């Protein structure tokens with residue numbers, strides 16, 4: 001199936017709601033199935049009680065009992081007739097309707113790719129925020145304690161992914177958590193749902209073998225009754241077939257983790273807050289609250305930029321059009337694991353004609369903030385990040401010529417609008433200058449990607465968005481290009497001529 005047809009279970013509210021609705025239906029279907037089975041079981045029990053009666057009556061007096069035709073006749077008749085019917089009855093399928101219903105719904109359920117993506121998101125959250133498996137399993141993430149916890153099956157799934165990627169120590173830890181969550185009472189449930197103590201012990205053994213801890217590996221096998229007998233063979237087998245890990249885990253650099261964690265508070269800026277009355281004449285009448293974050297590179301935050309109703313309208317316009325975001329790479333947009341989010345550019349074709357005024361107000365706001373030349377209906381990219389989503393470290397400027405730069409030049413500046421309060425995670429960070437901007441509704445982050453005088457690229461504008469671990473994040477990016485500014489800014493470009501043609 002095409003990527004387009006895939007439901008974005010992790011990001012769109014509607015897909016998440018559909019999923020819950022579907023689960024509710026499937027559970028009630030399973031309950032109906034159980035009732036059907038129960039009905040059959042009850043009928044069978046009644047039959048057993050009924051047909052057992054003559055034998056019970058005969059116990060101890062068998063010969064005398066069978067001498068009586070009132071007893072021998074029924075026995076013959078019963079043996080001849082009843083068992084044939086009973087065979088029919090036993091063979092008759094139960095709950096076929098419910099099985100069919102489930103079969104029909106299976107294609108609507110998340111796919112392997114969705115589960116892998118969700119598991120990768122758990123990895124990203126656990127590793128970025130430095131959570132131990134037991135903390136995460138108990139619902140703790142970066143000093144936020146959730147009421148929810150992970151089940152044995154959840155932990156087993158995560159353990160499996162860590163294993164596949166070659167993180168054997170962490171996988172082992174996740175397996176320990178799996179084990180401690182496998183209560184005896186539910187062992188049959190776990191067995192049906194695909195995880196047994198034996199499975200866990202086997203994977204633990206493999207982890208320990210890969211870690212070179214042979215004695216401990218053997219101990220695990222010996223403790224597991226259905227493996228103990230073959231312990232030596234299994235161990236030899238694992239040792240002679242080392243696991244070929246394929247590390248597809250997201251790359252999370254140390255500085256990214258350091259800045260994203262709550263232990264790194266945004267440093268109080270020594271620069272100051274003031275009212276900006278200068279970038280546009282309008283601001284003399286209505287100054288903007290501006291916070292200077294850094295001078296080199298030039299980074300500022302504006303507060304209370306868009307009215308709530310405009311924010312809501314922009315989100316409403318974007319929501320139905322959101323698609324997995326693309327990252328510009330070699331002339332073509334590609335979906336990249338570096339940015340796991342949905343996005344759409346506004347304005348798009350055939351937009352609601354009532355959207356004109358809000359887009360005009362937005363364009364004007366961009367002019368006010370940047371003091372740059374922003375043409376009418378300037379394109380903005382609305383981005384929605386779901387659980388675990390992030391944007392890996394990147395520059396907004398291009399290092400190479402591409403179809404975008406050929407027409408517009410490089411991206412001279414960026415404005416990021418935050419369109420909601422992100423409950424947990426989702427800050428924008430600038431690792432070179434150790435800056436962290438929490439994602440708070442109404443703020444706009446603005447910076448120059450190119451040096452104001454030389455138009456050389458500013459490497460210190462490297463930035464990233466931290467993974468979201470509670471709620472979702474709505475942001476809106478406007479990338480302002482050089483050549484629009486031709487008449488208000490001189491373009492000098494020393495050493496960086498790569499794409500001036």
Ligand SMILES: O=C(O)CCC(=O)C(=O)O
Pocket residue numbers: 383391396416426427428463464465475477
């Ligand atoms: O969402 C953010 O905080 C940053 C987004 C960003 O850097 C971009 O879209 O280029």
Ligand SMILES: [Fe+2]
Pocket residue numbers: 394395396414463
């Ligand atoms: Fe960016």
